[in-house]
Amino acid sequence: MPIITFDAVTYRYPEADRPALNGITTMVEPGEVILVRGASGSGKSTLLRCLNGLVPHSTGGHFRGRVVVCGLDTRAHPPRQLGTHIGFVFQHPDAQFVLEDVEAELAFGLENLGLARPLMRKRIEEVIDQVGINPLRRRRIDTLSGGERQRVPTSQLDPQAAEDVLQVVLRLVAELGMTTVIAEHRVERIAPFVDRVWTLEAGTLRDQPPRAALAEGGARPPVVDLALRAGWTPIPLGLRDARVHAQRLPGTRANPTPVDGQGPILCRVDGLDHRYQGVPAVQGVSLILRRAQVTALMGRNGSGKTTLLKLIAGLLRPQRGTVTHDAAAAYVPQDADSLLFAPTVGDELVGQSAAIVAPFRTWLHRYPRDLSSGERQQLAIALMGARADLLLLDEPTRGLDPSVKRALSAYLRTRAGAGASILVATHDVEWAARSAHRVLLMADGEIYADGPPGAVLSDSLVFATQISKLVGGGWLLAEEVPL
Numbered sequence: 001m002p003i004i005t006f007d008a009v010t011y012r013y014p015e016a017d018r019p020a021l022n023g024i025t026t027m028v029e030p031g032e033v034i035l036v037r038g039a040s041g042s043g044k045s046t047l048l049r050c051l052n053g054l055v056p057h058s059t060g061g062h063f064r065g066r067v068v069v070c071g072l073d074t075r076a077h078p079p080r081q082l083g084t085h086i087g088f089v090f091q092h093p094d095a096q097f098v099l100e101d102v103e104a105e106l107a108f109g110l111e112n113l114g115l116a117r118p119l120m121r122k123r124i125e126e127v128i129d130q131v132g133i134n135p136l137r138r139r140r141i142d143t144l145s146g147g148e149r150q151r152v153p154t155s156q157l158d159p160q161a162a163e164d165v166l167q168v169v170l171r172l173v174a175e176l177g178m179t180t181v182i183a184e185h186r187v188e189r190i191a192p193f194v195d196r197v198w199t200l201e202a203g204t205l206r207d208q209p210p211r212a213a214l215a216e217g218g219a220r221p222p223v224v225d226l227a228l229r230a231g232w233t234p235i236p237l238g239l240r241d242a243r244v245h246a247q248r249l250p251g252t253r254a255n256p257t258p259v260d261g262q263g264p265i266l267c268r269v270d271g272l273d274h275r276y277q278g279v280p281a282v283q284g285v286s287l288i289l290r291r292a293q294v295t296a297l298m299g300r301n302g303s304g305k306t307t308l309l310k311l312i313a314g315l316l317r318p319q320r321g322t323v324t325h326d327a328a329a330a331y332v333p334q335d336a337d338s339l340l341f342a343p344t345v346g347d348e349l350v351g352q353s354a355a356i357v358a359p360f361r362t363w364l365h366r367y368p369r370d371l372s373s374g375e376r377q378q379l380a381i382a383l384m385g386a387r388a389d390l391l392l393l394d395e396p397t398r399g400l401d402p403s404v405k406r407a408l409s410a411y412l413r414t415r416a417g418a419g420a421s422i423l424v425a426t427h428d429v430e431w432a433a434r435s436a437h438r439v440l441l442m443a444d445g446e447i448y449a450d451g452p453p454g455a456v457l458s459d460s461l462v463f464a465t466q467i468s469k470l471v472g473g474g475w476l477l478a479e480e481v482p483l
Contacts, residue, residue: 004067004179005068006025006026009050010063010064018203019203021203021205022202024204032180033179033195035182035196036198037197040374043200052069052082053074053078057079083109159429170193185219185399185401188430196208197209197213215235218402222430222477222478223237224237227245229478229479263292263421268288269287269311269323270286272287272311281304284321285308291421292416294412295437296439298425298439298440299441306334306394309425313330328389329392332380334394336373337369344367345363345371352382352383356383374399374401392423393422396424429463430465430466458472
């Protein structure tokens with residue numbers, strides 16, 4: 001008997017001019033792992049919210065059809081009842097936090113389900129061990145980094161943390177038969193383990209086997225791109241299967257392009273220190289940022305990336321050291337909502353050039369907070385990027401589909417070509433390899449590596465692209481590998 005059934009489901013948000021979901025019929029068997037992918041705004045989050053009743057109980061709008069999960073019709077049962085069977089992790093972790101510290105937050109949901117205290121304590125300990133957050137259990141939520149909050153989906157996690165969370169999910173699938181539906185743009189880690197792929201396009205769904213879906217395009221692992229170029233069959237979904245074919249690739253070594261150090265200095269950071277309640281976040285950082293350069297700042301969650309961006313932007317005052325720059329600085333945080341205040345997208349864009357407005361013409365009448373996460377991120381970057389020559393971006397690719405990521409790369413390269421300096425904190429290794437002129441690696445508040453992507457990322461055990469892991473030799477991207 002299916003554990004999830006969608007029967008001719010159509011849903012339209014209040015005042016929307018078209019359905020977010022349109023005639024979806026499909027089902028999921030117990031223990032299956034389903035990957036949901038699609039462009040930003042295609043309906044992925046809406047689809048997931050149908051599973052726990054948030055759509056339509058909390059959203060209103062017009063709903064037709066039937067969703068049955070664990071034998072419960074979501075129209076007949078409120079989210080509180082569905083929550084005893086269905087766990088939901090939001091893309092933005094802050095949307096789920098209610099209390100002040102990690103352990104209290106874990107207990108809150110169990111208390112609302114009415115669990116006895118001994119059972120609740122047992123569940124909390126098991127979750128802490130499974131997700132590996134014992135060092136965080138006494139921490140206040142407001143002291144956690146974005147990635148640390150995400151562990152309490154993988155969009156904000158560094159590569160190792162994302163791998164750890166995925167392994168937890170796969171262990172629950174294998175040992176407990178847990179059914180998993182995950183919406184994700186960075187699919188290289190999960191692709192080898194999924195049973196089916198749901199691809200959403202303008203609210204309609206295609207339900208396909210993984211190889212068929214990934215061969216058609218959209219978000220897919222770099223090894224699939226390489227396999228299609230090389231004519232490998234069957235198409236490998238992960239590194240293990242790809243290694244059989246990769247043995248036949250030529251061993252020519254790529255020469256990393258040197259970092260361009262000739263542009264005028266736009267920002268200088270000297271001996272920067274900052275602590276939170278006595279705990280070091282940035283320690284002795286010295287750094288030069290030049291015009292005409294896109295720099296990727298990478299490191300594990302909690303390494304100090306966001307703090308460094310805020311110090312350079314002037315949002316935090318350094319406790320030691322100096323920051324000087326010769327141009328206005330603009331900072332776009334992980335949560336773009338904090339930059340969007342106007343009643344419509346058109347109002348947000350008042351006074352902007354035609355080139356800035358053009359990509360958002362079809363959104364002009366919409367309320368910014370009604371946009372998808374990726375769409376809000378696009379709007380915030382366009383607004384702030386037009387105002388400054390020193391652009392500081394914190395996880396800008398979170399929630400972006402591959403086509404929008406490519407557009408973002410082109411936009412940042414164009415801005416750099418016009419004389420801007422762009423510093424991007426990101427965990428998206430594949431995007432950094434494609435977009436950055438320079439990569440900085442950060443740990444424990446210190447920068448420990450600095451150079452071109454081909455040098456810094458190709459010899460990293462953690463921050464390496466999938467192609468680098470597969471073929472080595474300094475190659476980072478599928479299209480670079482000679483065949």
